[in-house]
Amino acid sequence: MxxxxxxxxxxxxxxxxxxxxxxxxxxxxxxxxxxxxxxxxxxxxxxxxxxxxxxxxxxxxxxxxxxxxxxxxxxxxxxxxxxxxxxxxxxxxxxxxxxxxxxxxxxxxxxxxxxxxxxxxxxxxxxxxxxxxxNVLGIGQRGTLMGILVEEKVGQLKQIVDAITEEGISFGSVLVARYWEDDKRAVFPYLLTNHVARVKKKLTGMGFTLIDPMDWYLDQLPSKESE
Amino acid sequence: MKRTGFLHDIRYLLHDTGPYHPEMAERLQAIQKGVEAAGLLPQLTEIKAVPADMAWIEAVHATVYIRRFEEVCRSGVRQFDYSDNQMCTETYDTAILAVGGVLEAVRMVMAGEIDNAFCAVRPPGHHAEVAEAMGFCYFNNVAIAARYLQKEWGIERVGIVDFDVHHGNGTEHIFEEDPTVFYYSIHEHPSFAFPGTGRDFDTGKGAGKGFTKNSPMLPGQGDEEFKALIQQDLLPAFEGFRPEVILVSVGFDALDADEMADMRLSRACFTWIAEQLKVLADQYAEGRLISVLEGGYSIDHLGELAEDHLKVLMRD
Missing domain, CATH: 3.10.580.10 (CBS-domain)
Known part of the structure; x- marks a missing residue:
């Protein structure tokens, strides 16, 4: 760095x-x-x-x-x-x-x-x-980006990583957008696969919320604009 | 009625991707069933798979890659480089049969035995790079067909249209510097979907600048946006390029019900795009159109989509 x-x-x-x-x-x-x-x-x-x-x-x-x-x-x-x-x-x-x-x-x-x-x-x-x-974001690497909403508490990321690893899928990168909402974070794993449908179902089944791709953002809180 | 060829072969089911893999043999069984149930078989010319002459595969893929694929496959390893590429000991031979079947369909069209054809093959091809298997693809069927058309049949300008929901990175890459092959792809935007390539500002390189065109669509978009992009991007591009033969990478995975991506095309929109492509083929390519299956994973809908696609090809 x-x-x-x-x-x-x-x-x-x-x-x-x-x-x-x-x-x-x-x-x-x-x-x-x-x-x-x-x-x-x-x-x-x-x-x-x-x-x-x-x-x-x-x-x-x-x-x-x-x-x-x-x-x-x-x-x-x-x-x-x-x-x-x-x-x-x-x-x-x-x-x-x-x-x-x-x-x-x-x-x-x-x-x-x-x-x-x-x-x-x-x-x-x-x-x-x-x-x-x-380079860090892996833009252009062959993979699929997902957006997952998680509670702001210890151990959430581990569950996600474990669930994806169990599917035999490799990670290109993982971004965590802090302060997505109060007490929420957004996790963006970039997965080196064409096959995310099954992972998505699995994560939803575990209680995670998938974020609609049209609502993804990486910079500031949307609420800041409206305040 | 046009003389339409239909390539299907029970040996394409032998490529076993294991449990829980979306690119499974049931896809072709669903297509076969749908075409049969619609009563289309008697009116179609059956095309049977034949192993491809390795020289044609080598016209696109690196020899070391082909050898490595064969070795890894025959040794019984179930995965080739990425977890996406699940295989069995039959995969290598099946991939050669997929290429061979497509080349046979091209041969029949060029020899005037049929007017056009739909090839229901596995494994698919458009993600396969010169020396890399990717996204369920091993040999790039359509790219090899384009080279075969040029070298064996003296075709100068090949137009490729790829409407799979994923960008055909392999096909684009193989022809990006080549002004004799126009690659057009409409797909979900690479920031949201595999493989992460196919941006609207990627238009080819060097001598091939201007002979690649990408129309990315945003998650959730459907028929209206799809049709507008085809009219705005594809039609003028082919009017300028005037392809002598049109190859189509058919993906049925932009269907709303298909869970592989986030596009929302209706069944009717797949008929519409087939009609557009047939008009283009009639306009510029003496009707010569060979379509080749890529993705499409909704087992419940593949039968009717293949039926619709063939019905358009068969129409005068």
Missing amino acids: FVSKSMTRKVLTAAKDESIFSAQERMKQAAIRHLPVVDADGRLIGIVTDRDLRSAMPYSLIKNTCDDAERAKLAEMRVGEIMSPDPITLNPAHTIQDALLLVQEHKVGAFPVVDDAGNLKGILSVRDLLRAFV
Whole structure:
């Protein structure tokens, strides 16, 4: 779960005296949106995003109506003038969970990863986080998702796991949505089988309630919206 | 009346999936009974299973996979990789007979001996990948038939329509880079049903981009949504592609009463889709349509569904 395992190690960087046109062109070529800025020793000193670059360019440039003098002035502009000097960074020993919380809190798209000495070690983008979660959720693995409503008490999951295991079915993953309702949880086992009808009957027979697939959700409580 | 072939063979019952498995021999017995009770047999051309020439199976599946399947099966192991794939020592031979029967039906259609055919085979095929058995499937009957049509009969464009409630991951995967085989599938949305593939933005890869089309349906949806998607997605796709032969992966498991998934199609909707496919075959493929059984697990309803399906094929 460490950032070091999920980050991109080969990072394109900029020096602070690179022209903004050149930086923009390189980002376009590499199809990236974040360019860490480093000093001669490879220490992180800032970050520049495609948005910073766009904001720096006047509308007249985009419309191709600016004069040569203005264009020459822009060509003189350096990355160091428009970069964010103190970006939020991660340490390679931070976890994916740390990164998710930071994304939520700061609404940024990528974090430079630096070691304790301030050296740039990599970059972790929202895309890297998504990849990790596509993997965790097993999206695309051959299987069937089920939704089961359970009481919030110890031992419920064991019963479900036992019932499914007795059928000889393997698990791709198990998600538990907490706080589904007051004192209820929703359990989502992803089963590596085409054959869930029998398991469904068995669980219903044991007193569990299956949740209608059209009512499945994984984020917040629906009641929060209505309150 | 069209000359319709009906492939059925008592040897397809020999693939024994053990107790409590939905893909059981009773499915074919129910189909056989329904067709017989409806008095259709005298008007149908009987097709008997023959073992497939291994070269055709190898045109789709990896040789190492075929060998491994044979070895595991003959050794008496009852499960092949996943718990879904329950088998007996006859399974390998039965799977070869399923392919062979389908190829025989294709041969008869191409030779002009019959106009179209329905193949009631086991085991089914559309989940089978090049080198992996999955979801009760071992050899991909329809995919092999498509390659046979191209290599043996010089057919350039094969159209496959898959209306099983589950996405045919194997068939899609086998042809995803191939612009000569169009794979269309309508199924329950992969976030809710096996196998977890077949999203509407998956449209093929490389040279095959634009030659795969998926129409996922949400749990609980029924006839109305099904018909709208067929009209909106399948008809224009085939109008552009103009298949020379149409292969159909027939699944009867989107039926409301079928417990394998959450779709709510009526019996009448299965007649409707068969009619649509027959119109497409008449329009583009000189009527050449070979349908092959995949899923469908409601023993109480399989007889009447097969009867309806055949009646549509037989009609002029």
